[in-house]
Amino acid sequence: MSKQPITDLIHHAYTPPAGFAAPQPAVHKASTIIFANVAAMRSRNWQTKAGYTYGLHGTPTTFMLEERLATSEGGKYCILVPSGLAAIANVAMALLKTGDEVLIPDNAYGPNKALADGELKAWGITCQLYDAMNPADLQARITPATKLVWLEAPGSVTMEFPDLPALARICRDAGVTCALDNTWGAGMAFNPFDLGGGASVDISVHALTKYPSGGGDVLMGAVITSRDDLHLKLKHTHMRTGQGVGANDAEAILRSLPSMPLRYRAHDVAARKLALWLGGRAEISKVLHPAVEGSPGHRHWRELCGERDAAAGLFSVVFDERYSTAQVDAFCDALRLFKLGYSWGGPMSLVVPYDIASMRSARLGTWPHKGTLVRFSIGLEAVEDLQADLAQAMAALD
Ligand SMILES: *Cc1c(COP(=O)(O)O)cnc(C)c1O
Numbered sequence: 001m002s003k004q005p006i007t008d009l010i011h012h013a014y015t016p017p018a019g020f021a022a023p024q025p026a027v028h029k030a031s032t033i034i035f036a037n038v039a040a041m042r043s044r045n046w047q048t049k050a051g052y053t054y055g056l057h058g059t060p061t062t063f064m065l066e067e068r069l070a071t072s073e074g075g076k077y078c079i080l081v082p083s084g085l086a087a088i089a090n091v092a093m094a095l096l097k098t099g100d101e102v103l104i105p106d107n108a109y110g111p112n113k114a115l116a117d118g119e120l121k122a123w124g125i126t127c128q129l130y131d132a133m134n135p136a137d138l139q140a141r142i143t144p145a146t147k148l149v150w151l152e153a154p155g156s157v158t159m160e161f162p163d164l165p166a167l168a169r170i171c172r173d174a175g176v177t178c179a180l181d182n183t184w185g186a187g188m189a190f191n192p193f194d195l196g197g198g199a200s201v202d203i204s205v206h207a208l209t210k211y212p213s214g215g216g217d218v219l220m221g222a223v224i225t226s227r228d229d230l231h232l233k234l235k236h237t238h239m240r241t242g243q244g245v246g247a248n249d250a251e252a253i254l255r256s257l258p259s260m261p262l263r264y265r266a267h268d269v270a271a272r273k274l275a276l277w278l279g280g281r282a283e284i285s286k287v288l289h290p291a292v293e294g295s296p297g298h299r300h301w302r303e304l305c306g307e308r309d310a311a312a313g314l315f316s317v318v319f320d321e322r323y324s325t326a327q328v329d330a331f332c333d334a335l336r337l338f339k340l341g342y343s344w345g346g347p348m349s350l351v352v353p354y355d356i357a358s359m360r361s362a363r364l365g366t367w368p369h370k371g372t373l374v375r376f377s378i379g380l381e382a383v384e385d386l387q388a389d390l391a392q393a394m395a396a397l398d
Contacts, residue, residue, distance in 0.1 A: 006261040012068045025254055028059035029247045047235060056244040065250045066222075068257060069212070073182070073204055074191035075224040077231040080250065081243040084183055084207025087221030088112050089119075091179050091203055092148065094237035098124035100147040105132035105162070106364045107155030109181055129361045132162040133297060135170055137364075142174045151201060152181040153304075154297065157354050157375050158367075159288040159316055161297030164190075164304060165199035172199070177230065179203035186211040188264045189310040193226050196304070202230055209343060211312070214256040214263055216346030218249045263380065267313025267345075270386065271378040275315045277387055283323065283394055285371050289315035313378040314344055316354075319397075321370035327397050328353055328372040334396035337381055337389040344377030349386055351376055 010023075033052045035041040046053040049063055058066070066078040081087050092115060096102055102120065104113055106129040116127035126145070131137040132155060142149070149171045154161040164180070171178035180192050180201040188211070192204040206212070208220040223238075225231050272291055279287040287294075290301035291311035305311060319328050332340060338351040353374045356367045378386065 006258070008071050009068055009260065010258045012064075012071055025061055025064050025251065027247045027251045028061045029055075030059055031055040033059075046239065047232065056242060057239065059247055061247045061254070062245060062250045065254050065257075068254070069187070069206070069208075069222050070224055072257075073187040073206065073222075073224045074193040074226075075204060076226040076228075077224065077235075079223045079231075079234055079238050080208075080245045081221045081223065081238065082245055083219045084181075084205070084209050084221040085111050085115075086243055087205040087207070087223045088150075088181065089115055090221075090223050090234060090238055090241070090243060091205060092116075092120060092125075093241065094234045095148045095177060096120065096123075096125045097147075099145065101126045101128060101143065101145040102148045102150065103128050103130050103138065103141055103146060104150045105130060105152055105155060106361050107132060107158050107160055108150055108152045109156045109183075110359065112150060112181065129364060131364050132167065133160050135163060135166045138167055139170050139174075142170070142176060146174070146176050149176050149178045150181065151178055152184075154184060154290045154301070157316060157359070157373070158356060159290060159295065159314070161290040161295075161301040161304075163297075163300045164201075165195040165197055168195055168199040168201055169197075171202075177202045179205060181205055183207040183210050184312050184314065185305075185310075186260070186264060186312070188261060189305045189308060189312065200226075202227060203234070208253055210345030211260055211264055211267075212253050212257055212345075214260060214345060214347070215252070216343065216348060218252050220245055220249055220253060264310065264312065266380055267378055268311050270380075270383040271313040271315055271376070272311065273383050274376070274378060274386060274390065275317075278317050278390065281394070283320055283397055284317045285320045286318040286369055287315065288317065288373075314375070315378075316373050316375040318369040318373050319371040323371065323397050325353075325355075325372050328374060330396040331393050332374060334393035335389055336392075337386055338376065338393075346377075347380040349377060349379035349381055 044051050044053050046057040070078040182204040192201045204224045206222045275287050275289040278284050338349045341350045
């Protein structure tokens with residue numbers, strides 16, 4: 001197996017049992033899969049990839065995507081689900097039951113917390129938020145009821161990069177399963193199953209909607225693990241809840257995967273240029289980008305991702321507090337190339353203003369910045385055009 005992720009994405013050794021010989025796999029669409037005889041029908045096992053059983057349990061197209069993602073992420077098994085959020089839900093449903101508790105970072109992807117506050121709470125599963133930038137806080141909150149700890153790097157929108165190996169070690173020592181939302185890292189920035197010093201996450205989930213799709217046109221998620229027992233649990237829940245994906249969507253992601261390392265690098269280079277440029281502007285009081293000196297957790301980013309020097313294309317800035325929210329909204333409206341929209345990872349640059357104070361638990365301390373926060377997802381446009389767009393929109397602040 002090659003050490004370079006891009007080569008494995010194109011020349012992965014996996015061959016579907018039926019056999020194919022083309023650089024790009026076919027789109028196999030099926031609900032029914034035909035068996036040669038009754039004996040074959042009775043003996044076919046949907047839990048392994050030795051054969052095909054029913055479209056919901058996989059086709060050559062989805063098996064190939066699963067194999068490639070498991071490899072690029074450094075894991076052994078992968079399960080495809082209809083969205084990144086469905087991947088989070090699959091893990092929660094597979095591992096938690098009434099009386100259990102889940103720990104989620106306060107700066108986690110918002111809908112993960114909403115799931116805990118909605119369905120999980122209704123099912124008698126409790127949730128505690130913890131401060132991911134303080135490993136001692138995680139340590140203190142683990143109890144015998146804790147059955148799942150979520151990790152995320154960096155934090156959603158606010159971009160703090162935690163000490164992931166330390167958090168994973170705390171979970172391992174406590175015997176609690178930890179799952180990482182690895183959408184930002186995408187298997188490109190670091191290997192979640194080898195965080196250094198023997199630390200590893202148990203499960204990595206990933207919104208394929210972002211960089212693997214790369215087009216802003218497909219919703220899909222992946223649940224990856226290298227543990228046989230966990231995979232089987234996740235797979236059973238996946239089977240019982242019917243979270244299949246469409247073959248056309250799987251093929252669209254297979255087509256985009258080989259260019260992902262190049263795109264990831266291009267988004268990253270442009271984002272760092274623009275983050276540094278914005279950091280030099282008088283209108284901006286703080287740049288939140290894990291690879292930028294002075295950003296929260298920059299040291300942890302350097303330790304984990306410094307060797308690959310990878311940091312995605314996402315960052316936030318805090319405007320100086322002399323600007324009102326209405327003025328910052330006017331700045332966002334004045335942008336021409338940056339479009340207002342959620343999600344990220346596609347070719348088009350996007351912008352979203354956020355009210356962070358309303359997104360955080362007051363118990364874990366107040367958000368230290370007074371100005372309005374704006375998050376940018378840097379696309380693949382020419383960086384000088386994006387910079388000119390940001391510069392012209394600054395006029396709207398006056
Ligand atoms: C986008 C995103 C998700 C959810 O992905 P969807 O496919 O939009 O459901 C989960 N986690 C993170 C960190 C994300 O950015």
